Amino acid sequence: MRIAVVIHLLGVIVWVGGMFFAHVCLRPVAAAQLAPPQRLPLLAAILGRFFTAVAVSVVAILGTGVLRLSELHGAPAPWHWHAMSGIGSAMIIIFLIIVFRYYPRLKVAVxxxxxxxxxxxxxxxxxxVLVNLVLGFVTVIIARVGA
Ligand code: HEM
Structure with missing residues (x-):
C-alpha cells in the first residue's frame, strides 16, 4: 500500500531529521552561548514540543510498518524488513526511556x-538521542540497501 509507505517515510523524516537538527545544530550553540539557567529551560521546552512530534511519528511509523508487514499474510519478510523492525523497535524503546525516565527529571530540575x-x-x-540518531541512519541505509 503506497500511501502507508509515504506516511512511514514522513514519520522517519520528522524523527531522524529532528534529532539531527537538535544534536548537531541546536544544542552545541545553546551550550556555547547560554548559561544553564537560560539554556536548560529553553531546551526543556523545545524538547517537549519535539517529543510530541516524535510520539506522533512513532505511532505513524509503527502503524504503517506493521500494516505493510501484515500484507505479507504470513509469507516470509525480506531480511531488511526484519532488520528495520528490530532496530526500529530498539529506537522506540530508547525514545520511551528518554520520555518517561530522563525528560521528567529535566523538567523537575528546571x-x-x-x-x-x-x-x-x-x-x-x-x-x-545520539544513539538513536546513529540507529536511525543505519536503519534508513539498511531499508534502502535491501529494497
Ligand atoms: C519500528 C518498526 C518498523 C517497521 C515494522 C517497519 C516496516 C517497514 C516495512 C514493512 C517497509 C517496506 C515498505 C515497502 O517496501 O512496501 C518499510 C520501509 C521503510 N522503512 Fe520501516 N519499519 C519500521 C521502522 C523504521 C524506522 C525506525 C526507519 C528509519 C529510521 C525506517 C525506515 C524505512 C525506510 C527508509 C523505508 C523505505 C524503504 C524503501 O525505499 O523501499 N523504518 N518499513
Missing amino acids: ASQNWPQGGAAMDVIRKL
Whole structure:
C-alpha cells in the first residue's frame, strides 16, 4: 500500500531529521552561548514540543510498518524488513526511556532551578538521542540497501 509507505517515510523524516537538527545544530550553540539557567529551560521546552512530534511519528511509523508487514499474510519478510523492525523497535524503546525516565527529571530540575541535576539529565538525553540518531541512519541505509 503506497500511501502507508509515504506516511512511514514522513514519520522517519520528522524523527531522524529532528534529532539531527537538535544534536548537531541546536544544542552545541545553546551550550556555547547560554548559561544553564537560560539554556536548560529553553531546551526543556523545545524538547517537549519535539517529543510530541516524535510520539506522533512513532505511532505513524509503527502503524504503517506493521500494516505493510501484515500484507505479507504470513509469507516470509525480506531480511531488511526484519532488520528495520528490530532496530526500529530498539529506537522506540530508547525514545520511551528518554520520555518517561530522563525528560521528567529535566523538567523537575528546571522547575526547582536545580541546574546541576538538570545538566545531568540533559547529558543523558543528549547521549541517548545520539544513539538513536546513529540507529536511525543505519536503519534508513539498511531499508534502502535491501529494497
Ligand atoms: C519500528 C518498526 C518498523 C517497521 C515494522 C517497519 C516496516 C517497514 C516495512 C514493512 C517497509 C517496506 C515498505 C515497502 O517496501 O512496501 C518499510 C520501509 C521503510 N522503512 Fe520501516 N519499519 C519500521 C521502522 C523504521 C524506522 C525506525 C526507519 C528509519 C529510521 C525506517 C525506515 C524505512 C525506510 C527508509 C523505508 C523505505 C524503504 C524503501 O525505499 O523501499 N523504518 N518499513
